[in-house]
Amino acid sequence: MAPLRALRSRGRRPGLALGALAVAGTAAFAPSASAPTAPTPPPRTGFETSHGARWTSGAEETAFLAAVGRASPRVRVDRIGRTAQGRPLRLVRIGAPAPATPAAVRRGDSVLLICSQHGNEPAGREACLTTVRDLARARDAATAHFLRRTSVLVVPTANPDGRAADTRGNADRTDINRDHLALATPEARAIAAVLRDYHPDTVYDLHEYRPTAPCYDKDLLSLWPRNRNTAAPVHRASTALSRDFVAPAARRAGFTTGVYGIWTDPVTGAPVRQVAGDGQERILRNTAGIKGSLGLLVETRAVPLAEAERADPARFNRRRVAAQRAGLKGLFAFLGRQRGRIEAATAAARTAGLADRGPVHLGGADNEPPAADRILTRPPRAYRLDAAQLARVRAVLTAHGVRWRRDGDGGATVPLRQSLRALVPLLLDRRAPHHLVAGTPSDH
Template identity: 70%
Template sequence: MKRSRSLALGALAVALTATLGATLPAAPAADARGSQAPRTGFEKSHGARWTGQPEERDFLAAVDHASPRVRIDRVGVTKQGRPLRLVRIGAPAPRPARDVRRGNSVLLICSQHGDEPSGREACLSTVRDLAYATDRATLRFLERTEVLVMPTANPDGRAADTRGNSDGTDINRDHFALTTAEGRAMAAVLRDYRPDVIHDLHEYGPTVPYYMKDVLSLWPRNLNTADAVHSESTALSEDFVGPEVRRSGFSTGVYGIWTDPESGDPVKQVAGDGQERILRNTAGVKGAVGLLVETRVDALTDAEKADPALNNRRRVRSQLAGVAGTFGFVTHRRARIESATTSARLSGYADHGPVFLGGADNEPAPDDRILADPPCGYRLDAARFAQVKDELALHGVRWERAGDGAVVPVRQPLRDLVVLLLDGRADYHLTVATPMNVCRDVVGGNR
């Protein structure tokens, strides 16, 4: 059983990630009609430079024109006027949002931090390879799974080679407040498509000798992540991405944990807590399987130090290995994933259990950070409702009009999110709403 799964995963990984070899391909792939597939600026330069934004635009336009499996939507625009694009890939053609919500889907978020470009390159070549693939394994995968890709989640930061956007905001800390155009665009994608799996591609700087693996990954640590979603997220990291990364010749570990170079035992935690505003944790709170993947930036071999392009190619290949692991996970655990995400979203209607205002899966929440019996709803006066109405809508939170303000019931699919957004005791609340202990049983829509 394990051997057959391993062989199938290996075949799919090879089919989906043609650029995993020691060097980038000398010539691009071709589609079923023999048309030459476009190449990124990174591929054309053999890794000597990253793909420019005009090159990305032309590359995606060429893929979109050549393949009926691809559709490219503009889902937002940055402060500096750069488009935020969502690429949708499915076979024989991309499905509308309502069908994606009912089916199985995976979302790749690439380069939220503008100075971490390797994930973007992996995403661009993955879009092309999925669009042009002719093998049965990939076609079957796309028939059953919608692949959503935001190739450049932070275009202004990518143009400036900065971690933050044009205002200096770290958009991976904006998945609750939604103050940025980038954060709002991603929230709308999560709301409209409800992806089952979210794979977030990043890079990190190693600390020798404690923190220097080629690829690190981490699941949602937030304690409001449903048990089944948390279980699937850890399986994604430990049973699929990790093994695929190692099979591809790279080392791997857990993000945020320094380890002793001799024993391999944890030394200390340096990152990776349960704060809900980070995408992997937001994913868990919203009922999706989430994974942060971080690949090593710095060259650690003499050859890579002598040839930056060699280091760049290694960075992109290691990202592709992580993506292949996620695709294998979606293929082999489809039913379990759908069960976990569906039950997590439906459990909000039961309105049962505590809401955690702190802690993580490796750090129990103090008693004063646990709402054992949350309010049944929150009342917003006119001023506070006007302040947060748009953000609630982007998150997909339901409310009912109450005079000039609104009542937000806790009994809804995003139950825990409601508390975290509106309760003044939560660390990243949008506003301080009035808790309600008596609520109507019937929950209406936004009206």
């Protein structure tokens, strides 16, 4: 394994109040003393009304988003699916005005927030909900300018059944964040449809983790796409989002930071152990990178370490949400300052597959070179599927946006010459660790 790197942590103790996000580090999203007073009180989440004593319920989320949507033309709320237990999966579209269709989403300037894929990790969801409201209600010129140029997409609760049960998995106990290849769950299918239809340039995935003191106990950890099929410009921009924007924003707010999955020496900050963070293609941050989007996983510490926080769970809950909001501040600063870089990186990644050149990796990560037999140095030009195989994977190919053509015998040919070139072998090559069917390689 290649040498590990970790972000050092520093910073003061944070305040307990939820900080206002800022556009490009210059102006607050939330209304401030200098902003005109709203004629009606802003909608508040259940988390806010309880001062952090409990998390926002599903019914409260429904009412909250409806109120925000009614009050602002910047926000549209749509149902994009239903869970196994019938709960709605929602997509919130934000802009100035809110994009009416996928075609209206800003190319090069769009971001997708995925909140609470794991139902027992609620802090990111609370940060997403209040961010939706703050973007909708802000009256400062900087926010209006930002939203005229940027489309913000939010899935506020990606796992409603798991959130209701306070479980990591969904109603079937499936980890949604290991289902972004096979799309066996309604939750993953809904997210895949958003990726396919809206082509967000940045995918920001909010989670929480359990620390191991003293080597793995930072307030906020982040990690970029490590799958080796991620285009180099997308990989570089994603690591910059983590290293140069999200982590510094969290530190400025008084939170400690690090790289997800990397234990560090508490004195020197040197990496000592890797416990997570591989390049597995089923994980959303990696799937996003393979599909040509910048990706970032963000994890806040879900277990209190200080005595005051153990004695006052609501205080600690507010701290968790504040850390997520600090990370979001860094994300929006990145979007405001790096538009050209983001657009160039994603455009290059999404057109590279049309050239149909270069290897495809079936394993490894950016810090772990794959074995030789895990690299398709000369991939086939296509994979042939018989009729039975096509029947098994047709819906998945369609959900991902993979192109294929039907053959005369009822099967299909799936070419590699397409935008999602690297995804095709991961789905159809028998050597890929999570392939769905073993297609027949073809050079015709």
